[in-house]
Amino acid sequence: MAAPLLSSLCCRHSLRHCSPRRFARNDLSFFRSLSTSISSEKSLVLSHVNEDAGVAILAMNRPPANSLSLELNEAICTSLKEIDTNPKIQSVILASTNPTIFSAGLDVTELISPDDQRLPKFWNSLQQVYIDLYGSRLAIIAAIQGHAPAAGCMLAMACDYRIMYGGGEGSTVDGRKRKSHIPTIGLNETQLGIAAPPWMGQLLVRTIGFRPAERALALGTLFPPMEALIEGLVDDVITEESFSPSADTIHALEKLLPDPIRNQALSLVMQKAFQEAELYAKISPQARVASKLVTRSESLKDMIASREADTEYFCSFICQDTVQKNLKKYVEALKKKSKSK
Numbered sequence: 001m002a003a004p005l006l007s008s009l010c011c012r013h014s015l016r017h018c019s020p021r022r023f024a025r026n027d028l029s030f031f032r033s034l035s036t037s038i039s040s041e042k043s044l045v046l047s048h049v050n051e052d053a054g055v056a057i058l059a060m061n062r063p064p065a066n067s068l069s070l071e072l073n074e075a076i077c078t079s080l081k082e083i084d085t086n087p088k089i090q091s092v093i094l095a096s097t098n099p100t101i102f103s104a105g106l107d108v109t110e111l112i113s114p115d116d117q118r119l120p121k122f123w124n125s126l127q128q129v130y131i132d133l134y135g136s137r138l139a140i141i142a143a144i145q146g147h148a149p150a151a152g153c154m155l156a157m158a159c160d161y162r163i164m165y166g167g168g169e170g171s172t173v174d175g176r177k178r179k180s181h182i183p184t185i186g187l188n189e190t191q192l193g194i195a196a197p198p199w200m201g202q203l204l205v206r207t208i209g210f211r212p213a214e215r216a217l218a219l220g221t222l223f224p225p226m227e228a229l230i231e232g233l234v235d236d237v238i239t240e241e242s243f244s245p246s247a248d249t250i251h252a253l254e255k256l257l258p259d260p261i262r263n264q265a266l267s268l269v270m271q272k273a274f275q276e277a278e279l280y281a282k283i284s285p286q287a288r289v290a291s292k293l294v295t296r297s298e299s300l301k302d303m304i305a306s307r308e309a310d311t312e313y314f315c316s317f318i319c320q321d322t323v324q325k326n327l328k329k330y331v332e333a334l335k336k337k338s339k340s341k
């Protein structure tokens with residue numbers, strides 16, 4: 001049986017051990033309703049299940065940018081595990097409560113002057129997120145309504161299908177117009193003066209192919225939606241003009257989410273993601289998981305085998321003076337940019 005193999009592969013080696021302005025940027029009106037179902041660790045992740053459809057939603061909820069802290073990583077794993085234990089669920093939509101940011105990647109503040117107990121734990125938690133998503137028996141659909149740099153892109157690549165919002169006019173937050181946003185996705189680590197870890201770089205190679213990945217890794221390329229589609233980094237790009245959900249999809253999603261999604265980008269990607277999630281949920285789970293094993297088990301085994309060495313290398317790399325200097329500069333620039341808005 002394929003499913004137990006995949007899960008035992010992952011479990012055996014598990015090392016599990018705002019400002020008001022920012023808050024308003026999240027479409028909490030709709031996602032708040034999700035917290036009534038399963039919520040974990042201060043609701044850093046909100047999730048909800050629809051057993052009839054066989055679909056669940058897992059939404060990252062860490063303002064202002066869904067940057068991956070130790071706690072958010074742990075919350076993602078906990079929620080996924082809870083969903084995984086429900087045999088009626090076959091598909092999960094990995095989403096974000098932030099209308100313009102899917103995930104900003106690692107919380108870079110975790111990397112600056114790090115605590116030597118917390119740093120390896122933090123890295124282990126990121127590895128675990130990757131292992132749990134990539135090796136899940138569930139079909140996971142990434143609903144990428146906003147930016148997905150670095151480890152944010154890794155989250156998407158670890159899913160089974162990626163839908164990206166193509167940007168457009170008149171996106172709304174809380175019913176008010178806001179300027180349109182065009183999200184980007186990619187492994188931009190070299191722009192921070194660091195390199196993507198081998199397993200993340202290899203994931204890009206497996207997703208878009210050797211030469212495009214080699215170039216994108218070196219340059220730290222962040223792809224806008226249509227370029228990401230052409231490269232094969234995402235599977236679908238949708239805009240207000242290109243996608244209208246069927247009445248059935250709207251109804252089924254409404255059943256799953258009692259409050260309507262008011263943000264247009266979020267609403268569109270969620271509707272498309274729901275359609276895709278239903279499609280996966282209709283496939284024989286055994287056959288689907290067996291086919292997933294064909295493409296993923298070897299790289300997962302390699303990753304698990306090199307996990308400890310990867311953590312050691314990461315910790316010593318991050319603590320180097322030059323790396324610390326680069327990271328500090330990067331975070332200062334990030335904060336300056338944010339303040340100047």
Ligand SMILES: CC/C=C\CC/C=C/CC(=O)SCCNC(=O)CCNC(=O)[C@H](O)C(C)(C)COP(=O)(O)OP(=O)(O)OC[C@H]1O[C@@H](n2cnc3c(N)ncnc32)[C@H](O)[C@@H]1OP(=O)(O)O
Binds near residue numbers: 067104149
């Ligand atoms: C051997 C291997 C060794 C090392 C491997 C290390 C691997 C690393 C993988 C990573 O994931 S590194 C992280 C890379 N992430 C980024 O470079 C993204 C940085 N963020 C941005 O570019 C932008 O924030 C955005 C495009 C995601 C969104 O832009 P925008 O909508 O304009 O928002 P703001 O820039 O104003 O940001 C809002 C708020 O969020 C804070 N923030 C953003 N990203 C991060 C982050 N990654 N970590 C922590 N905090 C982040 C930002 O500072 C703003 O906060 P304020 O309090 O200043 O308002």
